Amino acid sequence: ETGVTQSPTHLIKTRGQQVTLRCSSQSGHNTVSWYQQALGQGPQFIFQYYREEENGRGNFPPRFSGLQFPNYSSELNVNALELDDSALYLCASSLSGQERTDTQYFGPGTRLTVL
Amino acid sequence: SQQGEEDPQALSIQEGENATMNCSYKTSINNLQWYRQNSGRGLVHLILIRSNEREKHSGRLRVTLDTSKKSSSLLITASRAADTASYFCATAAYQGAQKLVFGQGTRLTINP
Numbered sequence: 093e094t095g096v097t098q099s100p101t102h103l104i105k106t107r108g109q110q111v112t113l114r115c116s117s118q119s120g121h122n123t124v125s126w127y128q129q130a131l132g133q134g135p136q137f138i139f140q141y142y143r144e145e146e147n148g149r150g151n152f153p154p155r156f157s158g159l160q161f162p163n164y165s166s167e168l169n170v171n172a173l174e175l176d177d178s179a180l181y182l183c184a185s186s187l188s189g190q191e192r193t194d195t196q197y198f199g200p201g202t203r204l205t206v207l
Numbered sequence: 208s209q210q211g212e213e214d215p216q217a218l219s220i221q222e223g224e225n226a227t228m229n230c231s232y233k234t235s236i237n238n239l240q241w242y243r244q245n246s247g248r249g250l251v252h253l254i255l256i257r258s259n260e261r262e263k264h265s266g267r268l269r270v271t272l273d274t275s276k277k278s279s280s281l282l283i284t285a286s287r288a289a290d291t292a293s294y295f296c297a298t299a300a301y302q303g304a305q306k307l308v309f310g311q312g313t314r315l316t317i318n319p
Contacts, residue, residue: 096249123305134295134309135250148304180247186305194238194257194299196307198250 095119096185096199104205105173113168113202117185123147124166125196126158129180141166142188170204178206213296213310221318226283228313230296231276237299239272240307241281244293253281253294286317 095118105111117124123142127135137150141160155171170177180203184196214229238257242250256263256272256279263270269282283290293314297307
């Protein structure tokens with residue numbers, strides 16, 4: 093157990109809808125990263141949040157957005173859902189700054205199905 | 208896009224045998240990490256090797272890194288049925304964000 097939690101576990105949406113996924117980071121960690129994992133593929137980096145600001149972004153369109161809260165928990169929002177957005181969404185927590193940890197600790201993921 | 212290529216894509220061995228998985232990458236890295244994933248669930252961190260290290264051990268795991276060839280290998284000794292999972296290598300290069308770039312993974316099956 094990494095101490096990283098995600099909700100919900102599973103979600104079914106229809107094309108065009110909007111979805112919000114949630115992540116609580118491990119105690120003591122100040123950085124949250126989000127990844128998308130399509131079936132049979134490795135995870136792909138969506139973006140990272142540090143001190144409530146986006147700290148880096150992968151090759152994902154603006155309809156993927158996020159938030160980080162003062163308690164370091166985070167949300168991933170996806171607007172105008174497309175069929176290809178069906179995937180496992182993983183969040184990972186880590187510690188940035190002077191006490192930086194290079195290891196990212198992953199949550200169990202949210203399985204999103206878009207019909 | 209994914210930086211790493213893993214080889215083989217699938218590996219099936221008998222319990223007790225050793226399993227070796229390889230990973231190649233394209234750009235300079237700060238460190239390389241190996242993760243395990245069971246049946247589409249979350250990733251479990253196994254081991255991290257830094258760019259200035261050549262070999263690292265953790266229990267039954269041995270990881271090597273050759274930065275001149277941009278490749279790494281993961282060896283699992285004395286495999287067990289519980290080792291059945293997908294294994295991913297991920298490279299990290301700090302460019303603002305601490306971003307991991309994953310390969311496509313090796314699916315390992317341990318037969319009893």
